Amino acid sequence: MTAYEVNFDGLIGPNHNYSGLAFGNLASSRNARNTSSPRQAALQGLEKMRTLHHLGYRQGFLLPQLRPDVATLRRLGFSGGDRSIINKAARQAPQLLSMIYSASSMWAANAATVTPSADSADGRLHFTPANLVTTSHRAIEHPQTQRCLETVFADPDKFAVHQALPSQNRFADEGAANHTRLSAGYGERGVGLFVYGRDNRTNLSSLHFPARQTLEASEAVARQHGISERAVFLQQSAEAINAGAFHNDVVAVGNGTVLFFHEQAFEAQSQADAFADLSERLPLQPVCVPRDQVSLEDAISSYLFNSQLLADADGNLERMRLIAPTECRDNPAVNAYLAQLAEDNSQPIGDVEFVDVRQSMSNGGGPACLRLRVVLTEEELAAVNPAFMLDDTRIDQLQAWVNDYYRDELDPSELKDPDFLNECYTAYDALTQVLGIGSYYDFQHA
Template identity: 75%
Template sequence: MSTSEVNFDGLIGPNHNYSGLAFGNLASSRNAKNVSSPRQAALQGLEKMRTLHRLGYRQGFLPPQLRPDIKVLRRLGFSGSDRNIIGKVARQAPALIPMVYSASSMWAANAATVTPSADSNDGRVHFTPANLVTTAHRAIEHEQTQRCLQTVFADKKYFSVHSALPPQARFADEGAANHTRLTTDYGQRGVGLYVYGRDMHTDATKLKFPARQTLEASEAIARQHGVLDSAVFLQQSSTAINVGAFHNDVVAVGNGPVLFFHEQAFQPDSQKQAFAELYRAIPFQPVCVPAEKVSLSDAITSYLFNSQLLVGDDGSFDSMRLIAPTECRDNDSVNRYLSELVDDPSQPIREVKFVDVRQSMSNGGGPACLRLRVALTDEELSAVHPEFLLDEQKIDQLQQWVKIHYREELAPCDLKSPDFLNECYTAFDELSQLLKLGSYYEFQREC
């Protein structure tokens, strides 16, 4: 039985907007209050999925979360119909509007941490939704994430979907953006590499931006998934965090036995220890990008490491492909480095393919942010809800749905209109019908 990596991308919702809510996410802050294009964003995301599908990779998707999240506003003391609540909040507490309309759940790399069945103690694929407690607009996501994962991966014979960790700063968890699985074969036991920004000894006064992932959260997830004894823990460098690496996937990406990372990504002592553990566990292949060739600033601006590192056409880790944002091509130092990289026979990355996800990039997420990776055996893949696995026809259907229901332009002030709520609900209702999900969204169940 073969095992393959399946990328489940977050389908971008009709609420895609630039509200600049994520402190430490430089792109998000830079584009705050700008006019977005939900239609372009969703179509760009779907075209990326189509690109990977046509290259021969297995591709799935996760549906957008319900926005606005009126349930949150009800918990905050607002009452009435959904339309009335939006009107009240717009008048009385307008700062809450962007929070409940946040588009951030589109970045599926933050949805959960995943352990494949080859690694777990019970032979099932394990998912833990990220609690995302560092920021208010993301902390509201995990309940819907859990329900989504329980829908897509419903068969308990093969899948175990846990609840998020306790919503406390001590257990702050940002999902797979800070985790990668290293292995020589998807179907063989691998090593979970958990990268964290802070632990109990971290001096927070030396951090300009929040260190979002904690060691205790990473340890709890490894324990929950039954892989604590084999897990490797590695600390981000304060230098990287202070330049804008709010997640590890801004400065590193791994797949198979390969870890592609920036020279200044990790704390030196932690890196030395973690790499020694990785060398003992697998034929580990680190590919380090020198700061003299690509500065941290250029790496973060271009999102070089938020590329998808994939197996080559032959399915091996000896000739790998990097799916990079077009911003890498447009950055002179990064483009020059990538040209040198693919010509270097001492490392396995042999091809770079550029994709346009500019709408997502403008909000602080590149190609890798948009996907959750899940290693699945053929049997497990057959147990996945089939409506969430993509082919050309399904991509065409989703693109047509986007073209009908999404605005070409959306300004932050538009979120205050109850009419926009109706637009979103109509789009979500049509999507649930398209996917044969019944009353998937909460507003449907209340009718």
């Protein structure tokens, strides 16, 4: 069966700001309260999408979430019209504004976990929105994520969009940032590799930062998607978490039969067991980056493993490329390693493309954070809402929309201004008109 891996990137919204809310995300903390550029951020994201489109890949996008999320403030006891609520929150609880204006939903890798129809028990493509309960600003995302996925993947005969797991610490789920689908071909049955940070035996006192994904959450998603017998579970190392690898996709990325990872990414015994299991199911090709060539610190600061690992544009998994952030080119150790990697014919990664997503990187997410990978058959691809598939014309339209409605600069202190709420709403309303999708956002129904 012919199938394709399609990247659906998060379209960065007009609220892109640096509030530094994600404890354990070192880039986010380092740039907290700095002035951001929403326009530059969105244009950089769109140019990355255009780069993949021009390389021959199928490329889609997901809508920005409604920000500010005034509905959350209403649930927290504020009442009145939207502008009035922003004014009240600015006076009474200004710290809540950064939560309800958070830009974090732009990182579509956290939107959901995805299982292709070739793997699932019922032959449908499955999505489970991530509950993201570890951080308050992300925990509010999953209802809007579910709505977006149901809009893009609307055919219930082909797509199953589940509710998020219960919003409990026991089932903390961070989506595809901790999941990799491995297979010998996109249309062939594959294996779901679920990486978790903690289970009921984890010594939490050994962790300086939160272990955001639990084993029980990963097991629950595998059950939902009907792949429990095709799932492998692997524990992230405490060393990696403590170094700032808040998600597995900061220290590892996989595609096809290739797993590209840092030497210190996983707990040793868990890695040995998981790799043995994987090797029985498919011709696993581990590509381990040695710590003496690229330190864990350099890997995390450059986001080497938050590169997109892609098959050749024709789907050939024996020829692969990395879409890496320019920070990898600028880091001498990482750049030297990538040059060596591209010349190593013992593995299929032979090409590296650098992309500038510095606005996203400064907020703690790289090229891989910005996209949700979805394997689609030709029939399923035809059933995707065409408003969300990209070509040059659509990208041009979105770039023109960004230039018309986004600020050049945004300081987090400006979130208290109710006029900024109006700016965001006006931009979202114009976006739905560009896409021709009618009244999508809540305020459009008021």
